[in-house]
Amino acid sequence: MSEKELSDVRADLQERYNQFKARGLKLNMARGKPETEQLQLSMGMLDALNSASDLYASTGDDCRNYGMPYGLPEMRELFSHMMGVDASNIIAGGNSSLNMMFDTVSCGVTHGFSGCLPWGRQGAVKFLCPSPGYDRHFAVTEYFGFELITVPMLPTGPDMDVVEKLVSNDELVKGIWCVPKYSNPTGITYSDETVRRFAALKPAAKDFRIFWDNAYCVHDLTDTPDQLLNLWLECKKNGTEDLPVFFVSTSKISFPGAGVAALGASDNNLAVLKKHFSYETIGPDKLNQLRHLYFFKDYDGILEQMKKHRKLLAPKFKAVANKLESELGGKGVACWTNPNGGYFISVDVLNGCAKRVVSLCKEAGVTLTNAGATFPYGKDPNDSNIRVAPTYPPVDELEVAMDLFCICVQLAAAEKLLNK
Amino acid sequence: MSEKELSDVRADLQERYNQFKARGLKLNMARGKPETEQLQLSMGMLDALNSASDLYASTGDDCRNYGMPYGLPEMRELFSHMMGVDASNIIAGGNSSLNMMFDTVSCGVTHGFSGCLPWGRQGAVKFLCPSPGYDRHFAVTEYFGFELITVPMLPTGPDMDVVEKLVSNDELVKGIWCVPKYSNPTGITYSDETVRRFAALKPAAKDFRIFWDNAYCVHDLTDTPDQLLNLWLECKKNGTEDLPVFFVSTSKISFPGAGVAALGASDNNLAVLKKHFSYETIGPDKLNQLRHLYFFKDYDGILEQMKKHRKLLAPKFKAVANKLESELGGKGVACWTNPNGGYFISVDVLNGCAKRVVSLCKEAGVTLTNAGATFPYGKDPNDSNIRVAPTYPPVDELEVAMDLFCICVQLAAAEKLLNK
Numbered sequence: 001m002s003e004k005e006l007s008d009v010r011a012d013l014q015e016r017y018n019q020f021k022a023r024g025l026k027l028n029m030a031r032g033k034p035e036t037e038q039l040q041l042s043m044g045m046l047d048a049l050n051s052a053s054d055l056y057a058s059t060g061d062d063c064r065n066y067g068m069p070y071g072l073p074e075m076r077e078l079f080s081h082m083m084g085v086d087a088s089n090i091i092a093g094g095n096s097s098l099n100m101m102f103d104t105v106s107c108g109v110t111h112g113f114s115g116c117l118p119w120g121r122q123g124a125v126k127f128l129c130p131s132p133g134y135d136r137h138f139a140v141t142e143y144f145g146f147e148l149i150t151v152p153m154l155p156t157g158p159d160m161d162v163v164e165k166l167v168s169n170d171e172l173v174k175g176i177w178c179v180p181k182y183s184n185p186t187g188i189t190y191s192d193e194t195v196r197r198f199a200a201l202k203p204a205a206k207d208f209r210i211f212w213d214n215a216y217c218v219h220d221l222t223d224t225p226d227q228l229l230n231l232w233l234e235c236k237k238n239g240t241e242d243l244p245v246f247f248v249s250t251s252k253i254s255f256p257g258a259g260v261a262a263l264g265a266s267d268n269n270l271a272v273l274k275k276h277f278s279y280e281t282i283g284p285d286k287l288n289q290l291r292h293l294y295f296f297k298d299y300d301g302i303l304e305q306m307k308k309h310r311k312l313l314a315p316k317f318k319a320v321a322n323k324l325e326s327e328l329g330g331k332g333v334a335c336w337t338n339p340n341g342g343y344f345i346s347v348d349v350l351n352g353c354a355k356r357v358v359s360l361c362k363e364a365g366v367t368l369t370n371a372g373a374t375f376p377y378g379k380d381p382n383d384s385n386i387r388v389a390p391t392y393p394p395v396d397e398l399e400v401a402m403d404l405f406c407i408c409v410q411l412a413a414a415e416k417l418l419n420k
Numbered sequence: 421m422s423e424k425e426l427s428d429v430r431a432d433l434q435e436r437y438n439q440f441k442a443r444g445l446k447l448n449m450a451r452g453k454p455e456t457e458q459l460q461l462s463m464g465m466l467d468a469l470n471s472a473s474d475l476y477a478s479t480g481d482d483c484r485n486y487g488m489p490y491g492l493p494e495m496r497e498l499f500s501h502m503m504g505v506d507a508s509n510i511i512a513g514g515n516s517s518l519n520m521m522f523d524t525v526s527c528g529v530t531h532g533f534s535g536c537l538p539w540g541r542q543g544a545v546k547f548l549c550p551s552p553g554y555d556r557h558f559a560v561t562e563y564f565g566f567e568l569i570t571v572p573m574l575p576t577g578p579d580m581d582v583v584e585k586l587v588s589n590d591e592l593v594k595g596i597w598c599v600p601k602y603s604n605p606t607g608i609t610y611s612d613e614t615v616r617r618f619a620a621l622k623p624a625a626k627d628f629r630i631f632w633d634n635a636y637c638v639h640d641l642t643d644t645p646d647q648l649l650n651l652w653l654e655c656k657k658n659g660t661e662d663l664p665v666f667f668v669s670t671s672k673i674s675f676p677g678a679g680v681a682a683l684g685a686s687d688n689n690l691a692v693l694k695k696h697f698s699y700e701t702i703g704p705d706k707l708n709q710l711r712h713l714y715f716f717k718d719y720d721g722i723l724e725q726m727k728k729h730r731k732l733l734a735p736k737f738k739a740v741a742n743k744l745e746s747e748l749g750g751k752g753v754a755c756w757t758n759p760n761g762g763y764f765i766s767v768d769v770l771n772g773c774a775k776r777v778v779s780l781c782k783e784a785g786v787t788l789t790n791a792g793a794t795f796p797y798g799k800d801p802n803d804s805n806i807r808v809a810p811t812y813p814p815v816d817e818l819e820v821a822m823d824l825f826c827i828c829v830q831l832a833a834a835e836k837l838l839n840k
Contacts, residue, residue: 036485046470050467095705099702102701103700255485258706281519285677285678
């Protein structure tokens with residue numbers, strides 16, 4: 001394209017952008033928030049536990065009273081299916097897996113793992129952050145003063161060459177954040193080889209831990225769902241069970257904020273964490289666990305529920321994919337992922353354009369996740385990645401928002417090329 | 421009593437003890453656990469929120485979705501009445517006030533208060549433990565490596581001469597554990613003067629904090645309930661709002677483990693704690709808050725509920741008091757408290773006898789709180805204090821258990837006197 005042609009294109013885009021701006025939109029694609037219709041799917045849960053219910057666990061414990069600090073055995077059993085970890089190695093906890101991750105980091109900082117000094121006393125400790133990744137993960141370790149090290153994300157997961165090199169050479173590298181299935185935000189699932197290489201890691205630090213946040217373990221959106229190799233079993237083969245700590249929750253299965261979270265870990269890790277939790281809390285809300293058990297009944301019940309979520313979510317992901325393809329396909333101004341599940345689509349625009357795109361969208365009434373949020377310290381070195389969260393707005397609004405988004409991507413690209 | 425007389429008494433006690441032992445009792449007075457009838461009082465709460473309920477907060481937020489990290493405004497308002505702290509200075513949280521206390525200590529250890537260095541980087545920090553006191557409080561600060569300093573408990577609360585001296589001279593003293601109303605385990609309520617002296621404290625450490633766990637704020641058991649002066653208002657008068665952090669929960673109002681906890685603090689302290697919580701969690705279970713609001717409606721609803729608890733609990737406290745009076749009164753082998761509320765009665769036996777009494781009871785099938793548990797590190801310097809928790813067993817069992825207890829107290833005393 002000549003500079004003149006490009007200039008015309010920009011003028012046209014600018015006009016279309018101005019028209020959008022004039023519409024006074026107010027749409028939000030910033031966070032992975034379920035839409036109201038999804039919440040409706042779990043309304044039965046509010047009736048599933050009532051004053052006529054059996055309120056005793058299989059152990060005979062009254063779920064209304066103190067006790068059972070690691071959750072109901074039947075809840076741990078249900079999580080066992082979701083997590084692929086033995087039920088006896090699982091703690092069914094409160095309403096937030098982020099809370100359990102934070103507490104695990106916090107426990108490492110103040111008390112340490114594997115008999116090592118607490119992380120907080122080992123100097124300038126570091127944490128690996130496969131990026132683009134989940135901002136709230138990175139934020140936890142940033143809050144505790146860790147140095148965050150960016151590891152490139154590939155279509156197969158974190159670049160394991162980089163991971164292996166970093167962990168084997170540096171005793172100050174203490175862990176890595178992972179969303180192994182339908183990764184936030186790229187939506188990719190770690191390959192079998194990636195999982196095997198995680199299980200075979202030989203970190204210099206005895207207290208290195210893999211934070212395996214399987215947040216989207218059952219969150220399939222297509223007939224060809226991704227399959228994630230079971231890290232727990234691979235670690236057992238390698239005798240490396242102390243490496244990973246597993247996390248999961250029902251936040252995006254039942255109700256965000258009123259779900260149940262769980263943590264899975266080896267006997268050694270659980271000994272440390274159970275001690276920590278025994279000082280921290282009197283135990284989880286067992287009635288809410290019972291409520292979940294009565295509503296879902298078993299793992300099949302969870303899968304059935306996920307089919308209903310899929311019915312609501314798949315059209316949204318399709319709408320976004322269609323818009324991206326029809327508006328940006330072949331133009332060389334962006335590339336994006338087409339995930340088989342999860343909550344996000346990741347779009348890479350031209351280097352140096354992500355902030356501009358997000359800001360243009362915002363000015364025209366569409367809120368996106370901040371550019372940079374998917375990288376450590378909120379700083380995308382290429383300023384190119386944007387996380388699109390299609391779940392909350394209805395399809396028609398989503399299409400409008402994506403029309404605007406695609407205009408902004410092109411407009412920012414045109415601006416960049418013209419200013420070169 | 422001559423040695424011969426004493427020896428006869430012991431033989432008689434031993435025989436009565438052996439008869440008890442032969443009965444194969446299995447009773448538990450170890451922890452402050454509500455009995456099943458108390459749990460029945462809240463059964464209506466399991467129906468109060470259902471699929472037909474309005475699930476939106478007064479702010480318009482959907483309580484089923486993410487958001488409102490500091491809890492529902494109407495829940496904070498309800499806690500405001502219980503805590504005597506402005507609603508805007510309250511966070512309505514999850515199911516455990518112990519969790520909020522632990523997190524507050526943890527936040528102090530890793531991040532610090534009032535712009536000071538984190539407690540974890542200030543060397544051998546110390547915490548004041550009015551004793552006898554609550555074992556789980558002391559355990560939290562012990563877990564984080566604080567040096568625990570025993571402060572004598574008087575009928576007016578902690579010995580404030582000692583407190584004032586310790587905090588004003590030593591920058592390493594970082595806080596104090598308080599259960600100001602119906603204190604665990606003595607059941608006394610801090611006098612107005614004690615509260616005023618707390619509000620007027622001038623600690624050497626800028627980051628000294630009073631942990632004000634008002635666990636039994638509405639847990640009256642008589643027509644002449646204790647009145648606790650409002651520390652928040654006293655601190656406001658003194659400009660010392662940054663000193664206290666307030667805690668409360670509905671664990672012993674609705675369901676233990678499925679209640680709602682809250683934290684109250686000054687704007688300065690909240691800024692630190694809200695930041696901490698913003699990394700730690702996505703927010704509390706708002707549906708459980710709504711459930712509590714629908715069931716209790718308002719503060720009067722809470723007070724009504726407490727009258728029902730009182731009806732069940734007062735006879736138990738009376739039964740224990742009657743047994744202590746009839747079996748031990750005037751014998752000079754024990755003294756005890758007669759609290760107007762709370763969950764415990766504190767018994768002081770002869771010095772050096774508490775462990776023996778607890779062990780004698782245990783051998784005969786009655787489990788008590790471990791002797792020493794009410795002191796830092798589980799070590800009662802006089803080996804004399806025993807915490808009696810009368811709430812869980814039914815009255816008839818309680819009377820049997822107390823008969824045994826009183827025999828054991830006398831038997832241990834006789835043993836001691838004969839061995840002198």
